[in-house]
Amino acid sequence: xxxxxxxxxxxxxxxxxAYCPSTENLSAEHIIPFGLGxxxxxxxxxxxxxxxxxxxxxxxxxxxxxxxxxxxxxLPSRKPHLRPDRYPLVLRKGTHSWKKKxxxxxxxxxxxxxxxxxxxxxxxxPPEQKTFSVRFxxxxxxxxxxxxLARLGADAAEDRVxxxxxxxxRMLAKIAHAFAVAELxxxxxxxxxxxxxxxxxxxxxxYWVGGYDRGRQVEARELHELRFLRRxxxxxxxxxxxxxxxxxxxxxxxxGCLRSDVKIPEGLDxxxxxx
Numbered sequence: 001x002x003x004x005x006x007x008x009x010x011x012x013x014x015x016x017x018a019y020c021p022s023t024e025n026l027s028a029e030h031i032i033p034f035g036l037g038x039x040x041x042x043x044x045x046x047x048x049x050x051x052x053x054x055x056x057x058x059x060x061x062x063x064x065x066x067x068x069x070x071x072x073x074x075l076p077s078r079k080p081h082l083r084p085d086r087y088p089l090v091l092r093k094g095t096h097s098w099k100k101k102x103x104x105x106x107x108x109x110x111x112x113x114x115x116x117x118x119x120x121x122x123x124x125x126p127p128e129q130k131t132f133s134v135r136f137x138x139x140x141x142x143x144x145x146x147x148x149l150a151r152l153g154a155d156a157a158e159d160r161v162x163x164x165x166x167x168x169x170r171m172l173a174k175i176a177h178a179f180a181v182a183e184l185x186x187x188x189x190x191x192x193x194x195x196x197x198x199x200x201x202x203x204x205x206x207y208w209v210g211g212y213d214r215g216r217q218v219e220a221r222e223l224h225e226l227r228f229l230r231r232x233x234x235x236x237x238x239x240x241x242x243x244x245x246x247x248x249x250x251x252x253x254x255x256g257c258l259r260s261d262v263k264i265p266e267g268l269d270x271x272x273x274x275x
Contacts, residue, residue, distance in 0.1 A: 004037075004073070004220075004222070004223045005222045005223065006037035006038070006039045006222060006224075007037075007038075007040055007222045007223070007225070008039035009039070009041070011041065011182045011183075012043075013042075013044040013045070014043070014044055014045040014181065014182075014186070016044075016045075017046055017047040018042065018045045018046065018177065018182075019177065019195045019199065020050065020195065022049070024047060024048075025047060025048040026044040026045065026046065027044075027045075027048075027051055028041050028045065028046070029041070029042040029045040029046040029178050031179050031226075032224055033062060033171070033175075034076060034078065035058065035070060035075060035076060035077055035078070036070070036241070037073075037075050037076065037223050037224070040182070040226075042178060045178070049199070050198060053198065053199050054171075054174050054198065057167050057171050057174070058171055058174075061164070061167050063082070064161060064162040065114070065164070065168065067087070067161070068087045068107060068159060069141075071087075071104050072107070072109060072111075072141050073223075085104075086103055087102055087103075087104065087159075088101050088159075089107070089108075089110075089152075089157050089158065089159060089160060090159075090160055091149075091153070091154035091157050092154055092155065092156040093153060093155050094155070099160065107148075108142070108154075108157050109140060109141030109142040109145055109148065110138060110159065111140075111141060111245065112136040112137065112138050112139075112158060112159055112161075113139060113242070113246050113249075114134050114135075115136070115137055115249055115251075116134055116165070116169075116210045116251070117132070117133055117134075117206070117210055117211060118210040118212065118252065119206065119209060119252055119253070119254050120206055120207035121207050121208060121254045122210065122231070122236075125207065126207075127204045127207045128203045129206060132206045137249060139242070141245060165205075166201050166205060169197065169206065170198060170201070172239050172251050173194040173197040173198055173205075173253055173255075174198045175226070175239050175253075176194065176226075176237035176239055176255050177194050177237075177256075179237055180235065180237055180255045180256065183228075183268065184264075188256075189235075189257060189258055189259065190233075190256075190257045190259055192255060193208050194209070194253060197209070208254045208255075209251065209252075209253050211249060211250075211251060212229075212238055212249065212250050212251055212252035214250060214273070215248075217247045218240065218243055218247050218248065219247075220243040220244040221243075223243065223244065224240065224241050224242065225238075225243050225250075226238065226239060226240070226268075227240070227268055227269070227270040228264045228269050228271070229252065229269075229271055230258065230264065230269070230271040231254075231271075233257050234254055234256070234257055235254075235255055235257075236253060236254045236255065238270055
């Protein structure tokens, strides 16, 4: 694969947890997980409790849901020896389908991205819902996908991956909140909304976290892109992962009620694109 730039920046140390008031046993926070090419680093910003919680969620998402994609893109890993040597697929030819585990070199490079409906806070839904919906966007990593499928005797394929909506939402909440704190600092908000979701599963997750259509094909300057979106006093972070392979749609996390005197850094404000 051609080299893809990772978003990179090292912020000043926070010297307290980004998610709670603790100042004990602090470690650096990779805003985008290290295993996704996360080089946005906020030093001294995660207490031991939150570090363990976020590591557990990220480990599930990266090793279950995004494992094949990370391997294709040679994204970094702290435990490369745990990467599988085969990846499960559902292969199809006409009306016939079958399951098969294939080596990475045989993998056709078909990846499905999980997308949510927009956040309930944006759409006016109640804070807690018993049901939710997801959809899938299919991305093709290699231009010779048809030839790769033919070598497997198939004309279509799907990843057989484990997708946990709650785990993905919690990882997105962590990315968005940490980015907002790193760029705007801890006192930028009158109230924050998703710190409880960073730590634990929560029934109101899809009130704060959802899908976002950016309304255009975004030119990929880096593998991932983070932007702010202001809706009155509420501030959202647009978390757009894997821009080269999913160039239009990302996620929106409503992170908090912003103080009226806080300015969004130039180049990071996407509010002008709202209809």
